[in-house]
Amino acid sequence: MSERLKRTLIVMPAFNEEEVVGDVVREVLRTLPGVHCLVVNDGSSDSTTAVARAAGATVAELPYNLGVGGAMRLGFRYAIEQGFDNVVQLDSDGQHDPRSVPALLDALDRADLVIGARFAGEGDYEVRGPRKWAMRFLAATLSRTAGTTLTDTTSGFKAMGPRTVSLFAQHYPAEYLGDTIEALVIAARAGCTVTQIPVSMRPRAGGKPSHNPFKAAAYLGRAFLALGFALIRPPASLRQEAASV
Amino acid sequence: MSVTSYVFGVAAALLTLFVVIEMLRRRQLRERHAIWWLIAGFLALLIGLFPVILEWAASVVGIDTPTNLVFFISIAILVLVCIQHSAELTTLESKTRALAEDAALHDLRLRKLEALAGVGTERGDS
Numbered sequence A: 001m002s003e004r005l006k007r008t009l010i011v012m013p014a015f016n017e018e019e020v021v022g023d024v025v026r027e028v029l030r031t032l033p034g035v036h037c038l039v040v041n042d043g044s045s046d047s048t049t050a051v052a053r054a055a056g057a058t059v060a061e062l063p064y065n066l067g068v069g070g071a072m073r074l075g076f077r078y079a080i081e082q083g084f085d086n087v088v089q090l091d092s093d094g095q096h097d098p099r100s101v102p103a104l105l106d107a108l109d110r111a112d113l114v115i116g117a118r119f120a121g122e123g124d125y126e127v128r129g130p131r132k133w134a135m136r137f138l139a140a141t142l143s144r145t146a147g148t149t150l151t152d153t154t155s156g157f158k159a160m161g162p163r164t165v166s167l168f169a170q171h172y173p174a175e176y177l178g179d180t181i182e183a184l185v186i187a188a189r190a191g192c193t194v195t196q197i198p199v200s201m202r203p204r205a206g207g208k209p210s211h212n213p214f215k216a217a218a219y220l221g222r223a224f225l226a227l228g229f230a231l232i233r234p235p236a237s238l239r240q241e242a243a244s245v
Numbered sequence B: 001m002s003v004t005s006y007v008f009g010v011a012a013a014l015l016t017l018f019v020v021i022e023m024l025r026r027r028q029l030r031e032r033h034a035i036w037w038l039i040a041g042f043l044a045l046l047i048g049l050f051p052v053i054l055e056w057a058a059s060v061v062g063i064d065t066p067t068n069l070v071f072f073i074s075i076a077i078l079v080l081v082c083i084q085h086s087a088e089l090t091t092l093e094s095k096t097r098a099l100a101e102d103a104a105l106h107d108l109r110l111r112k113l114e115a116l117a118g119v120g121t122e123r124g125d126s
């Protein structure tokens, strides 16, 4: 296992997370010995960089806010540059349990992209109302695109194998919701196999969530838009790896 | 058409052309962005000088009031230019995104090199 951890880069997008990111980094490094942890500070105005660095993470600083998608593509590019095989995306707010990472990595044996699904039996994470219906619809549509049953398509807890890493280093979208919905469509249509395993979700350890319940309606609309456009765009191919970024 | 409105039309077109060409000359506008404004200016000048062209064109496409053709073409050009600008903005955004990522990656390499060389600075730890 630790052989695999050594070839894995944990990428944590962080935006104003000084309250929690230190603890999360320490927990990751303690739980997953040998793993390399890259925190991408996405133009935070607080001391996220200093806190994460003190906790032992490598910290990349974007000059201004790009969104989760921009931060993640940086992570994928760094992984390729440094020769890591796998990338695991993990939130820096403490909601993702690092103890689930080995299971995600094991599942990479049979898939190129593994989603840590929050409703697949473990934990008690729940959403209600329009957001729930939207997630259901998204799950149904994306399951068809990916050719496998997916129940949680907006999870930020994911593991990517080598094929997906090189695809995403070029084609990870910066659009709103692009890091979840469109990324899955891009991967599935480029021929990457997708699967999910159940993970439990913890409450935020501190700091503020970036979306609040009042934005649920906007979320719904934009999720459908994102999905619609993702499906009608020309598919990206895995072959053009040598092309410029 | 009165002499005043004739002169006014020609003067407005000339002024537009003058502004665009002057900005081009001073390099405040690149050719590829100025092309639409040049076309619009020349069209306006042409029609200002020879209003019969407008009447003829309107009758060809079956528009009773020739000025409506002017409005139609003006709005069409504005809409197309706006769409072109949005597309341009999208290209610029994806380029600045790539540059921002490059800057962050270079910063990481620099830090690693500095650590190896033992010349670590306090840069970026503010």
Ligand SMILES: Nc1nc2c(ncn2[C@@H]2O[C@H](COP(=O)(O)OP(=O)(O)O)[C@@H](O)[C@H]2O)c(=O)[nH]1
Residues within 6 Å of the ligand: A012, A013, A014, A015, A016, A017, A040, A041, A042, A065, A066, A067, A068, A069, A071, A072, A090, A091, A092, A093, A095, A156, A208, A209, A210, A211
């Ligand atoms: N790079 C980047 N990360 C962000 C941004 N906004 C939030 N995040 C990070 O994305 C993760 C999830 O954010 P959160 O607000 O908890 O969203 P939720 O868990 O989906 O409700 C956390 O690690 C945040 O620090 C952003 O603008 N840029």
Ligand SMILES: [Mg+2]
Residues within 6 Å of the ligand: A091, A093, A095, A204, A209
């Ligand atoms: Mg969260």
